[in-house]
Amino acid sequence: MSLSKSCHPLxxxxxVTAAVVLTAASFIWxxxxxxxxxxxxxxxxxxxxxxxxxxLGDVPNDFTSAEIVDITDDGRTLxxxxxxxxxxxxxxxxxxxxxVALGALDVxxxxxxxxxxxxxxxxxxxxxxxxxxxxxxxxxxxPSGELLVIDLATRTVVREIDLGGQPDSIAVSPNGGRYAxxxxxxxxxxxxxxxxxxxxxxxxxxxxxxxxxxxxxxxRKVELTGLADFAPSDPEPEFVDINGRNQAVITLxxxxxxxxxxxxxxxVPLFVAFSTGKLRTRPGNVRLSPTAGGLPSTRxxxxxxxxxxxxxxxxxxxxxxxxxxxxxx
Numbered sequence: 275m276s277l278s279k280s281c282h283p284l285x286x287x288x289x290v291t292a293a294v295v296l297t298a299a300s301f302i303w304x305x306x307x308x309x310x311x312x313x314x315x316x317x318x319x320x321x322x323x324x325x326x327x328x329x330l331g332d333v334p335n336d337f338t339s340a341e342i343v344d345i346t347d348d349g350r351t352l353x354x355x356x357x358x359x360x361x362x363x364x365x366x367x368x369x370x371x372x373x374v375a376l377g378a379l380d381v382x383x384x385x386x387x388x389x390x391x392x393x394x395x396x397x398x399x400x401x402x403x404x405x406x407x408x409x410x411x412x413x414x415x416x417p418s419g420e421l422l423v424i425d426l427a428t429r430t431v432v433r434e435i436d437l438g439g440q441p442d443s444i445a446v447s448p449n450g451g452r453y454a455x456x457x458x459x460x461x462x463x464x465x466x467x468x469x470x471x472x473x474x475x476x477x478x479x480x481x482x483x484x485x486x487x488x489x490x491x492x493x494r495k496v497e498l499t500g501l502a503d504f505a506p507s508d509p510e511p512e513f514v515d516i517n518g519r520n521q522a523v524i525t526l527x528x529x530x531x532x533x534x535x536x537x538x539x540x541x542v543p544l545f546v547a548f549s550t551g552k553l554r555t556r557p558g559n560v561r562l563s564p565t566a567g568g569l570p571s572t573r574x575x576x577x578x579x580x581x582x583x584x585x586x587x588x589x590x591x592x593x594x595x596x597x598x599x600x601x602x603x
Contacts (some may be wrong), residue, residue, distance in 0.1 A: 275603045287341075321373040323356075326363045342443075343391045346426065351376070353395055355385040362388065362397060362424070379429050381422060383529045389454065391484060394432070395421040398441035398456055415462040417475065421456060423488045433488045437480055438495070446484070448518040453537040454482040455522040457511035462528065471528055472508030479511060479524060481537050494540055502543045504530035 323340045337358040345352050345367070352365040356378065362385060364376035382532035383401040390396070399420050402413040417440035423433040447453045458480060462473040479496040498509040509527040517523075520537045534544040 278395060285485070301458055319367075319369075319371040319373055321352075321365050321375075323354075323363065325375040326365075326378045327359075329377050336560055338549070342385075343386045344388055344395075345390070346390055351426070353390060355388055355397070357384045357386065360384060362395065364429075383419070386419075386442050387444045389444050390426070391446045391451050391454065393426050395422075395424040395426060396444060396446065396454055396482075396487060397424060398437070398444045400440050402440050412463065414461065414466070414473070417458075417460045419458070421482070423491075433491075435482070435491075435493060437493075439475065439477065441480075442511065443513045445514045445516045445522070447520050447537065449486055449518055453516070453520055454484055455515045455516055455524075455537060456480040456482065457515045457524055459510050461510060462508075471505035471510070474508055476508045477511045477526075478509070479522070479535055479542060481535075496540045498524070498526070498533055498541070498542070501533055501542065501549045502526055503532040504529050504531070584592075 319529055323338055324336075327338055328337055339356055339358040340354040340363060341357060343352055343354040350366065350368045352373070354363045354365070356363050359378070359536050361378040361380050363378045366376050368372040370527070381397060381399050381479055383399040386398050386400050388395055388397045400417075401419050402417045404412050405416040415476060419437040419441040421435040421437055421441070421444075422431050422586040423435070425432050426431065437456060437458055439460045442457050442461075444454060444456045445453060447455075457477070458478050460475050460477045462469055462471060466473060476497075476499050478498050481494040481496060483492045485491070498511060500506050502509055505528070508529075509526045509531075511524045511533070512527045513525045514522050516537065519545075522535045524533045524535065525531075526533060530547065532546040533542055535542055
């Protein structure tokens with residue numbers, strides 16, 4: 275998985291390859307600063323993730339992994355999650371051809387995702403624990419998590435927010451960052467019933483209103499049950515992204531479903547079943563006009579969530595990134 279910060283004038287592209295022990299991050303740079311998203315890119319540098327272990331005095335062959343990344347607004351610092359080591363890693367990319375280790379920060383659990391908002395790193399952390407030791411329950415029966423708000427300059431935690439479940443992905447809305455969307459997966463136990471759904475508790479979405487300083491931010495919960503055709507009582511949201519109209523698209527991977535949430539209102543105007551190609555709307559929210567050829571098939575993966583009549587466009591069209599295909603147009 276990867277994150278991009280399209281607002282940066284140099285339009286960073288980042289590819290991260292994660293593996294146990296030997297982990298590297300590769301930095302890819304457009305040929306010109308004005309390059310379009312589908313222009314040719316060239317590799318300019320790599321970072322060997324265990325260098326951050328060495329900087330901390332740890333054994334360089336300890337388990338480590340770079341997974342989710344984001345970049346500060348000035349394009350000088352990269353931050354990544356290291357779930358295997360329960361840490362965040364920091365890299366100086368002022369000179370992208372020679373990235374430099376800046377060390378790491380321990381977090382109290384498994385960091386599943388992060389996003390940078392202004393002067394802070396927002397980190398989703400899975401803190402689930404077995405509630406009864408050798409008893410019949412395990413961490414999947416008692417999911418928990420928190421959002422850490424970390425000051426970029428001091429690397430100190432300025433706020434901890436209880437998320438009410440096990441988080442997966444987080445995204446911050448573009449155009450000023452009015453909202454953060456955190457999907458609470460509450461993932462299933464793959465050793466129980468062959469890993470089949472439903473396995474409660476159900477997942478949901480948390481919306482964080484980002485007005486003012488972190489001590490003023492407030493959380494709103496959006497239920498996602500009753501939407502998917504498969505296991506509607508147990509949605510497992512995994513990935514989220516946000517478009518320029520503050521609408522979040524959420525994957526329910528195990529349910530084979532997509533959900534659109536209006537972050538301003540917390541309403542769900544559209545949801546898509548990929549198993550059948552059915553698009554469904556809630557009355558009064560969205561009107562859709564399919565293109566010639568009818569409703570989308572699973573292979574086509576079509577989606578549109580405009581608040582006015584608009585043709586559905588397929589994922590994978592060269593002219594539009596995911597965020598724009600959802601709504602912007």
